Amino acid sequence: MHSRRVLAAILVSSLALGCQSTPAPPPASAVASSSSVETKETFFARGRAEVDFNARIQPDKRKAKNVILFLGDGMGVTTITAARILEGQMKGMKFGEENDLSFERFPHLAHSKTYQANQQTPDSAPTMTAIVTGSKTNDAMLSVAPNVIGPDPVAAAKPENRLTTILEQAEERGMWTGVVSTARITHATPAACYSHTPFRDWESDADLSPKAVEVDYPDIARQLLDFHIRDAQMNGKTSRGLEVAMGGGRSNFLTAADPDPEDKDAQGRRKSRNLVDEWTGRGGDFVFDQKGFDAIDPATTGPVLGLFERSHMEFELDRSKDTAGEPSLTEMMEKSIRILQRSPKGFFLMVEGGRIDHAHHGGNAKRALLETIELSRAVQRATELVGDDTLIIVTADHSHVFAMAGCPTRGNPIRGLVVTNDDTGLPATAPSKAKDGKPYTTLGYLNGPGAVSGERTDLSAVDTSADNFLQQALVPMDSESHGGEDVVIYARGPHAHLIQGTMEQNAIYFVMARALGFERGK
Numbered sequence: 001m002h003s004r005r006v007l008a009a010i011l012v013s014s015l016a017l018g019c020q021s022t023p024a025p026p027p028a029s030a031v032a033s034s035s036s037v038e039t040k041e042t043f044f045a046r047g048r049a050e051v052d053f054n055a056r057i058q059p060d061k062r063k064a065k066n067v068i069l070f071l072g073d074g075m076g077v078t079t080i081t082a083a084r085i086l087e088g089q090m091k092g093m094k095f096g097e098e099n100d101l102s103f104e105r106f107p108h109l110a111h112s113k114t115y116q117a118n119q120q121t122p123d124s125a126p127t128m129t130a131i132v133t134g135s136k137t138n139d140a141m142l143s144v145a146p147n148v149i150g151p152d153p154v155a156a157a158k159p160e161n162r163l164t165t166i167l168e169q170a171e172e173r174g175m176w177t178g179v180v181s182t183a184r185i186t187h188a189t190p191a192a193c194y195s196h197t198p199f200r201d202w203e204s205d206a207d208l209s210p211k212a213v214e215v216d217y218p219d220i221a222r223q224l225l226d227f228h229i230r231d232a233q234m235n236g237k238t239s240r241g242l243e244v245a246m247g248g249g250r251s252n253f254l255t256a257a258d259p260d261p262e263d264k265d266a267q268g269r270r271k272s273r274n275l276v277d278e279w280t281g282r283g284g285d286f287v288f289d290q291k292g293f294d295a296i297d298p299a300t301t302g303p304v305l306g307l308f309e310r311s312h313m314e315f316e317l318d319r320s321k322d323t324a325g326e327p328s329l330t331e332m333m334e335k336s337i338r339i340l341q342r343s344p345k346g347f348f349l350m351v352e353g354g355r356i357d358h359a360h361h362g363g364n365a366k367r368a369l370l371e372t373i374e375l376s377r378a379v380q381r382a383t384e385l386v387g388d389d390t391l392i393i394v395t396a397d398h399s400h401v402f403a404m405a406g407c408p409t410r411g412n413p414i415r416g417l418v419v420t421n422d423d424t425g426l427p428a429t430a431p432s433k434a435k436d437g438k439p440y441t442t443l444g445y446l447n448g449p450g451a452v453s454g455e456r457t458d459l460s461a462v463d464t465s466a467d468n469f470l471q472q473a474l475v476p477m478d479s480e481s482h483g484g485e486d487v488v489i490y491a492r493g494p495h496a497h498l499i500q501g502t503m504e505q506n507a508i509y510f511v512m513a514r515a516l517g518f519e520r521g522k
Contacts, residue, residue, distance in 0.1 A: 057107045064494035064515040065346040065389040068382055071189055072375050073124060074357030076399025076487055082443060083372035085414040095411035102380035103394040103490045111486040111502040114398050117146040121484035125200040127397035128192035133163035134509035143196045151199035153217035166509055167193040167348055169518055171229040176243040176343035178336045182313045182329050183354025184249030186220040193350050195223035204252040206269045221252040225275045237283045237302030244339055246306035246332045248313040260310055261288050262324045279305045290325030298338035315355050315367045316374045329353060330378040337385050360400040361479045363448040363470040391493035391515045399483035401446035408442050415465040418442050448473040448480030
């Protein structure tokens, strides 16, 4: 039995809050006791500070010059909660639960209803389509109207079935645009910003259906290169489409005859058109490694295409092991902002933490949470780089069947076995046991590769915080699945006050469009 802790606390009676138009409150940990035990006064002070902050929030109805949309792919509420605690524990906080991720300190938030036109639990393609076009659509569709059924290239090619994206609208008005992702840049979330296709897997011409080939329907990578609404001048160089595109997916831009610049024994996937050569041939810069990335000078560069992996980029946990080195999400985001800030008419930037989703599908909570923490770092850095003329929205496309359960004691390692409190209210001396007599973790999945047939694995001697540990799951599946519950939208900046209540996911588009002054139909 643990001895009782000595009670001591310092009352924090007030907290100075700034008066900027889009303020961010201090983290909860800043309003805390200096002792090892929190008292009622500690909790009073934290709660009072939050209400005082909220009382000072005023709507910012000015037109936004810029919009930055952060998308945590698969970043459901449980992911945010667990990542918040993990980051707090990594920072050495006494407990961790009192920590906040950067975007949790944004003044406006709402729930987002993520169902799609034909499915209760959604996919990334139609959900991102909803966010950037204002219309929900069907499974696997990218910026194509919901009356297109199945991967029909003929129907998708009809002008009336093309959903104009907010990025395209920004380009029409002379703004500079960019997409950044830790996934393939031709993957669903980034691709929904600039391409239109009835099937998200048509990433290169090697992926097209026979019918799509017959009617010459463009693959997603080709659409990125052929994307052209109006020319823009960047430091004396002409940009014909996106000003910045950074992420993975290099193989979809190189042909099968082109050697990969990093992995010497590998080639591209395309049947025709070396799109990297086409990009550089019209004056754009192409980079594939950390050295090339570092050499990009925002003050002199033209359009930038950064493709740092043949497929998805490395998980943040594994990034340091990459052969040629690759930038973090925060680094790509910062470089992109510094480039786009030179636009005389403002910019639109989409930044995706794409590998949160991939780690969850693999049943590996550690990597999913570290990816979420990296997204939080990127958001924090963005708030430091832009002024109050920029609307910043942070949201997710969907959640995962990821759960935080049991009754662990305060400060219990979030990736560890559940240790509850004993009858005195203090931490027990050993992990709790389930009905099968075996311990269990706080984090788990409803389904996924962590499930086993027969008896559940005894975790007593297992390091559940190990890099490759797979959380236990109930239903055995090769890949853990998406969840269908609401996700959260966080916002700050001009028109951020329109993010409130429970909203249809496609309403996010109308908030961004209204902030920029070009809402469809007005």
